[in-house]
Amino acid sequence: MTVPDKTGHFGEFGGKYVPETLMTLLSDLEKTFFSLRKDKTFRKEFVEYLKEYAGRPTNLYHAKRLSKQLKTLKVYLKREDLLHTGAHKINNTLGQILVAKRMGKTRIIAETGAGQHGVATATAAALFGLKCVVYMGAEDIKRQALNVFRMQLLGTEVVPVTSGSQTLKDAMNEAIRDWVTNVRDTFYIIGSVAGPHPYPLMVREFQVVIGQEARKQFQQKEKKLPDYLLACVGGGSNAMGLFHSFFNDKKVKMIGVEAAGLGLNTGQHSAPLADGGVGVLHGSKSGLMQTKDGQVRVAHSVAAGLDYPGVGPEHAYYQKIGRAQYVSVTDKEAIKGLKLLSKTEGIIPALETAHAIAYLEKLAKKVKKKSTVIVCLSGRGDKDMEAIKEVI
Amino acid sequence: MNRIDQKFKELKERKKKAFIAFLTAGDPNLKTTGEMVVSFEKAGVDIIELGVPFSDPLADGPTIQAASQRALQKGVTLEKILASVRKIRRKTNIPVALMTYYNPIFHYGEERFMSKARACGVDGLIVPDLPPEEASGFIKAARAQDISTVFFLAPTTSKNRVPKIVKASTGFIYYVSLTGVTGVRQSLPKDFVGDVKAVQNVTDKPVCVGFGVSNARQVKAVGKVADGVIVGSAIIKEIQKNAGKEDLVRNVTRFVRSLTRAL
């Protein structure tokens, strides 16, 4: 069975839970996207931008000193951090902005947590000369001041969101409100494999290049497939981008790393899949952190890009069918992971990515000798320097 | 017969339009909400739309967002709201529809929720983030308890979706007057007139118009076309203006009466 099905469901997850005002637009988007994904000129244009503008393909780098320290694991890093704007997010925004152009939309909106997706959207909007508005929680604006400045420099209006927890989920609420209001001329570039159908599918399609390249590169270097794939999971786009091309390679184990924040048992985390509940938020049914009354809980993570109580529906599906395993790593462990990669390889990862790195140490203790792993190095840490200075 | 259907039947016989008042349950507290329901009925309100506060009200503008936040801070839950509808039922037979986002119902369990809601005297459900496409289980559970399922039509709804929405809707159909979130508007777009008439041509189900309607002039204008008029944010604003005052219920009711008289 391929997912999603025609109605946008991944098993029991996914779907389109949005106000009526958006329903016709979503089916237009669906039609456009389904015709464009088969359209050779569109594909060519997209690939061209990924190559000439974003800097693809990215390297699959054998992290020798890190591997040596971990003893049992041979670690390869998929270097999405080397892309223009410093994270995998640009793959998706370039794809979506091309769709927006084809639909004749003149205004772009986006939500952002860490500001990486905001910057990637602002960049794409500048590249195509479209007006752009990015919603960002007031709390995150404080944590990611550098990225706010970058967006403004790129000509984007950054709107602080002061409702609710003032983080990513509230930014997304506000972006959806804008969308409902300006649906006729506005295209909403969602930053992860979340939201209503066809977004989880569309974002996956624009991110699968990560796994397609990594699979080929790994086979060239090692003449086999890796034992493990490892990626951090906020909404889950870098993880799905890496995982998807290996879905049928049953021997390749996939591990998604959620943010355990202050610890799963404190309730102060961003790990909906570990938490176990299913709910509906921002257009789809998936794993959701919620109270016993069905109110959405406020997430916590040191990494603004993971600080979200929901997760993309395809991950909930992978978890349910047992295709991927989801684990979590605390704020403290993530910081340790960040230092580990910085000191062993001279690569400072984003705080989000540091969660995946941190899990390597735990994984190394469980695996057979000479196991291999590809880690999605989803982004670089420059944006986090202020925030890290405060917690280190 | 379901109280909402009964009400529209009566109104039709009297050649009247329905006035539907929205209240956020628990703002300022559930007791006052209950008092307002009873008092609103005396002021000419036909149906109460009772908003269940939600942490992420993405179809609502600042006024109802703030009311939800206040109610949640007071500890209002879906369970407590059902209990308070049960209390309200001892005093009045006014039809009550809950306006809630989908997650609280989904989390409660659709079937369990419907039977509890019916037992408490809830007559209908309005769920802004649940289109008919995702609602088959919800509709089935509601039908089993004779609870109306009100779905939305929007100015952007394509022609080919209309039959699906009409079919899924019972009680009435909710026409959203504008592309946007809830909130007071100085003026309403004109295109709703043609849209509403087009829907009325294909169904006998009542079509009610809401979003943005906020003064007597607008109520009157909408009432000329629609089978019912829904007012929300303007009432919540009035409650907010009277926050903490002893005569809150009386003052808000006076405002509501000024609107129902326009119909």
Ligand SMILES: Cc1ncc(COP(=O)(O)O)c(C=O)c1O
């Ligand atoms: C570098 C980086 N990695 C990961 C994420 C999390 O998003 P996702 O799970 O969609 O990859 C973010 C989000 O801002 C990010 O900036």
